[in-house]
Amino acid sequence: MTLKGIKLRIYPNQEQRLKIKLNFGYNRFVWNQMLNMMIERYRNNPEAPFLNTFALNNLLPALKTEYPWLKEAESTSLQATNHDLVEAYKKFFREHRGFPKFKSRKFPKQSYTSRSGIKLMDVNHIKLPKLGTVRFKSGQELTGKIKNITVKLSSTGKFYTILLIDTDVLELVKTGNSVGIDMGVADLMITSDGIKYPTIRFDKILSKKKRYWEKRLARRRLQATEEIAWDHHNKVLNPRELSDFKNYLKAKHMVAKYSEKIANQRSNYIHKLTKQLVEQYDVIKIEDLKTKNLLKNHKLARAIANQSWREIRIQLEYKCAWYGKQLVTVNPRKTSQICSNCGYDDGKHTLDVRQWTCPKCGMNHDRDINAAKNILAA
Numbered sequence: 338m339t340l341k342g343i344k345l346r347i348y349p350n351q352e353q354r355l356k357i358k359l360n361f362g363y364n365r366f367v368w369n370q371m372l373n374m375m376i377e378r379y380r381n382n383p384e385a386p387f388l389n390t391f392a393l394n395n396l397l398p399a400l401k402t403e404y405p406w407l408k409e410a411e412s413t414s415l416q417a418t419n420h421d422l423v424e425a426y427k428k429f430f431r432e433h434r435g436f437p438k439f440k441s442r443k444f445p446k447q448s449y450t451s452r453s454g455i456k457l458m459d460v461n462h463i464k465l466p467k468l469g470t471v472r473f474k475s476g477q478e479l480t481g482k483i484k485n486i487t488v489k490l491s492s493t494g495k496f497y498t499i500l501l502i503d504t505d506v507l508e509l510v511k512t513g514n515s516v517g518i519d520m521g522v523a524d525l526m527i528t529s530d531g532i533k534y535p536t537i538r539f540d541k542i543l544s545k546k547k548r549y550w551e552k553r554l555a556r557r558r559l560q561a562t563e564e565i566a567w568d569h570h571n572k573v574l575n576p577r578e579l580s581d582f583k584n585y586l587k588a589k590h591m592v593a594k595y596s597e598k599i600a601n602q603r604s605n606y607i608h609k610l611t612k613q614l615v616e617q618y619d620v621i622k623i624e625d626l627k628t629k630n631l632l633k634n635h636k637l638a639r640a641i642a643n644q645s646w647r648e649i650r651i652q653l654e655y656k657c658a659w660y661g662k663q664l665v666t667v668n669p670r671k672t673s674q675i676c677s678n679c680g681y682d683d684g685k686h687t688l689d690v691r692q693w694t695c696p697k698c699g700m701n702h703d704r705d706i707n708a709a710k711n712i713l714a715a
Contacts, residue, residue, distance in 0.1 A: 339503070339504060339505070339506045339658075339659055340484070340501060340502070340503055341481070341501075341502050341503075341504050341506065341659075342499050342500070342501055342502075343475065343477065343479065343499070343500045343502060344497055344498075344499050345463070345473040345474065345475050345497065345498050345499075345500065346473060346474045346495065346496070346497055347463075347471050347472065347473045347488075347496045347497065347498050348471070348472045348473065348474075348496070349468065349471050349496055353468045353469070353471060354496070356467060356468055357468065357488055357490070357496065358447075358490070359409065359410075360410055360411055360414060360449050360467065360488075361442075361447040361448070361449060361490065362442065363406075363407055363409070363410035363414075363415065363449075364410070364414055364415060364418045364449040365440045365441075365442065365447070366404075366407070367397075367400065367407070367410075367415050367418050367419070368418050368421075368422055368439075368440050369439050369440060370400065371393055371396070371418075371419060371422055372422060372437055372439060373439075374396075375388060375422075375426070387426070388423070389423060390416070390419050390420045390423045393419035393422070393423065394416050394419055397415055397416070397419075410467075411449070411451050411454075411466045411467045413450075413451050413452040413453050413454075413466070414449040414450055414451050414466075416452070417449070417450035417451070417452060417485070418449070418450075421450075422437060425437040445491075445492035445593065446489065446490065446491060446492055447489070447490045448487055448488060448489040448490070449487070449488055450485055450486070450487045450488075451465065451466050451485060451486050451487075451488070452484070452485045453466065454466030454467075455483045455485075455486050455500075456483075457479055457483070458470055461473060461474070463498070465486065465488070465498070473498070479500065479502065480502075480504055480505075481502040481503050481504025481505070482502065482503045482504075483500055483501070483502055484501040484502065484503055485500075485501050486498050486499065486500050486501070487499040487501075491593075491597060492593040492596070492597065493590060493593045493594050493597050494590070506659045506660065507660075508660050508661035509615065509616055509660040509661065509662065511619050511661075512617060512618060512619055513619060514617060514618045514619060514620075515618060515619065515620035515621075515622070515713060516528050516529055516530060516614070516617075516618045516620070516621055516622070516709075516713060517529035517622045517623075517667075517709045517710060517711070517712035517713025517714070517715075518614075518621065518622065518623045518624075518709060518712065519624065519672065519673075519705050519706075519708040519709040519712060520623070520624055520626060520644065520646050520649070521536075521644075521705050522536065522637060522640050522641065522644065523536060524536055524705065525537075525610070525644060525649075526610065526649070527705035527706055527708070527709050528709055529706070529709040529710045529712070529713040531703075531706050533705070534610055536643075536644065537602075537603075537606060538643060539599045539602040539603050539606075539643075540599050540643055543595050543598060543599055546595055547592065547595040547596070547599075550588050550591040550592045550595065551592055553588045553591075554585070554588035554589055554591075554592050557582065557584050557585040557588050558579070558585055560582075560585075561577075561579055561582040561585045562579075564577065564582075565577055565578065565579070603643075603645060604645075604648070607645055607648055607649055607652060608652065610649075611649060611652040611653050611656055612656065614653070615653070615656045615657060615660055615662050618662070619662055619663065620662070620663045620665065621653060621657065621662065621663070621664050621665070622664075622665045622666075622667050622712050622713055622715065623649075623650060623653065623664070623665075623666060623667065623712070624666070624667055624668075624669035624672065624712060625666040625667060625668060625669065626646055626650075626669060628641065628646055628647050650666075667712045667715040668715070669712075671711075672708040672711040672712055672715075673686065673704055673705075673707065673708040673711075674686055675711055676695040676697065676698060676700060676702065676707070677702070677707050677710035677711050677714065678695065678698050678700040679695060679697050679698040679700070681695055681696070681697040681698065683695060683696065686704065690704065691703070691704050691705075692704060
């Protein structure tokens with residue numbers, strides 16, 4: 338059995354939308370209350386033991402007594418929020434990740450997780466706790482035991498749910514083939530077989546349309562803030578907020594729409610390529626790239642970020658685990674400067690050098706294919 342996440346687009350009615358948004362608020366409130374309590378607890382007594390999820394869940398009944406409207410929340414979602422807060426604390430202390438932050442209602446993406454009361458009614462309807470039956474669309478058949486669901490609101494106002502399903506994933510047929518993959522900028526991936534998968538700049542394809550609305554958004558935000566400042570200066574009884582300006586909201590929605598479209602196109606392209614690689618090869622070797630360091634190069638930062646190398650690695654990791662294939666990460670040091678034929682180190686080459694000839698054996702190399710062959714041999 339394998340845990341698999343499946344994303345569905347759901348279409349709640351008006352009443353269900355209101356309930357979903359209220360549940361976002363309930364969970365956000367509990368997160369902020371618990372986080373504030375833990376901060377104050379540490380401030381008052383740094384030696385106090387760390388509270389686990391069970392301890393936080395025991396505080397929920399008292400919180401519901403103090404704030405009776407919390408009883409309307411989906412109960413397991415509040416427990417899931419406590420669990421997420423504890424995990425965020427653990428990452429901060431163990432992995433030195435960022436300290437947990439307070440959540441804002443103004444953040445465009447909202448979500449909550451439920452762990453019970455979920456039932457698949459038919460191919461187009463699912464029963465969710467506190468919401469009832471909701472219509473959905475899915476590009477694949479849903480089979481297996483549903484462990485939990487996460488309901489999300491995107492920045493463009495679309496509702497999604499991610500199902501975590503315990504299901505059987507059949508291993509793919511073994512091919513006996515191995516491949517080394519070099520990550521690039523001009524080409525997204527270059528294999529040791531000499532195949533180059535091109536980079537598609539989805540951000541540039543839609544850049545004119547996105548830029549059109551970004552300029553309008555900036556202008557309308559400036560106009561709106563000036564009018565809000567005028568209201569405050571003249572002591573208007575109910576001063577306006579940014580959310581009261583329809584033209585500003587429209588521009589904001591259009592910018593989010595094009596950003597979402599670019600992200601979806603890029604994700605779809607990467608999913609197709611990674612599935613194709615897992616089907617063709619039993620052993621896949623890739624570079625262990627430190628993308629964060631590479632992004633410090635300001636001339637290439639945007640192009641590197643567009644490549645989504647980290648996302649490619651994540652997809653290959655779980656798809657290899659699903660389908661019985663093997664993923665190996667290799668140190669990228671000197672892969673582009675060592676001759677894959679004789680092993681001679683020709684020294685560092687500048688990025689404009691795309692081909693070079695080995696002084697020792699005379700072999701002419703394509704820089705990227707040579708690197709991919711070295712990755713395969715590593």
